[in-house]
Amino acid sequence: MATSRPLLIPWLVEQIESGRYPGLHWVNQEKTEFSVPWKHGLRQDSSGDDVMIFKAWAEITDVEGQRLHDPTVWKRNFRSALRAKGFQMIMDQKNNDVNPYKVFRFPEGQREASAGRVGKRVRRETKRDAERCAAGNADLQDFDQYYSSIAGNLDAGLKELNISGTQQGTYFNVLVYYRGVKVLEKLVENNAGFRVVFSPEQMHCDQQLETVILPSADQIPIRDQMQAQLTRRILEKLGAGLEVITQGAAVYALRRGDSHVYWSLCKHDRSGVPQEVSKQGNQLHTLKEFIADLLEFMKNKGPSPSCSLFFCLGEKWPDPSQRPWEKKLITIEVSLTSLELLKTIAVDGGASSLQSVDLQLSRSLSLMSSLEEMMDCL
Incomplete structure (x- = not known):
């Protein structure tokens, strides 16, 4: 039986309003845009506070407890969730020397939710939605395993691909x-x-x-x-x-x-x-x-x-x-x-080799998200 999970938007509104996460806050009066700390994990001034929101989302969505100790995966999954729900990144300051961050805008039609109904119980997904979400996460996990060995750098050999x-x-x-x-x-x-x-x-x-x-x-x-x-x-x-x-x-x-x-x-x-x-x-x-x-x-x-x-x-x-x-x-x-192998995977080994159109799109977006996450780490 699939475990029910909170919907991203009301959950995220609650987290922003809570004030528990350093650097996570609204940036406009309408509460449709918010800032998230986006500090490279290899910076000397990085700390656990910089990944708190990513870890929180990982803990409530990764029901099998897989890879909960990898901040890079937390950040990638958080951004994938935003992308899947239609959030738009409107400012990228991840290379800021003092305060690296990104600003995202809630998707159109969700502004009432983003204005916040704090204190109300967070709605839970229906069994059907939960099963679909769980299946999607399983696909993403398979996808991440498929591409995870690409991460790294040329000096170390980009990690062996399997x-x-x-x-x-x-x-x-x-x-x-x-x-x-x-x-x-x-x-x-x-x-x-x-x-x-x-x-x-x-x-x-x-x-x-x-x-x-x-x-x-x-x-x-x-x-x-x-x-x-x-x-x-x-x-x-x-x-x-x-x-x-x-x-x-x-x-x-x-x-x-x-x-x-x-x-x-x-x-x-x-x-x-x-x-x-x-x-x-x-x-x-x-x-x-x-x-x-x-x-x-x-x-x-x-x-x-x-x-x-x-x-x-x-x-x-x-x-x-x-x-x-x-x-x-x-x-x-x-x-x-x-x-060459990475490009082949991206062009030929990704969507084109899958049967389901929905799965093609899902994995294509996941690959793009993974590649963007790699960009952040370089």
Whole structure:
């Protein structure tokens, strides 16, 4: 038998009016908008007071007592409940240095409820509503388990994903091309990153990084002597090479040799503005930016986010003269496998694989909520 639960709106009104939760209060006289503390759990000034309202909702809705000790889950479930009921976030100050918070507006048609009938007994759901809510929470719990291993950061390997029996960490699929012809493909199974060199004896002595050794220019057809000569020149000046490393929730690149290296997030980049990898290092890709772009893509508001990095050795890229990537002498494509898998789940493994339209929508919204929660944690 499903356990009855309080309806969110009258329960939330009662909590706001109670004054028991620091930072939870009305922000307008009509009592249709309220502020909620939204402090990152890793901040030095974070405390139990910052998550009290999230914990309170978790305790009365998680009837099986699952995961009641995870503030991140509390916050995500609270926001999912607001989203499901039609609440609108009208102000986001989660990055405020002094007082991080968010302001939400009650859904239209619920203003009388939000004005408060404090002291009246909180209405309970009917058996039918309770069963439907319990089923929905079960779906959400399954969904959370399906996607929970995505949370984390690139430095720690994004936590291993366990989906349909397939485990995969933060790997780098490295493909090397000489004038558009693939000459090397290697899967780097190293969360720290890798280095690209031509002469192993010249590489930097960082044992944490896996080494990718570029093949000789002898693989280039003998009829193209000029291409082979220019390719050898770039390879010989590569020295200690190019390093691609993870640090925090980001991917960086560092040039250690004399051959200039350029990069982009797209192999068809037509911006004409070269981006050079410096000897001091460049941040190339962040998990936060990827999730933000993925959310926009899921809402049909933006293009598909890139899961790859495209490097060009010895020649400017993106090319100011619009010369295509395939025509460059030495190019390297690096696919970030965890991000590829995350995008596949979001696009193909989510709603499209489900039979029920209602369940498709429910899980799609849950994924978006989970991704937004990940954004808050980065």
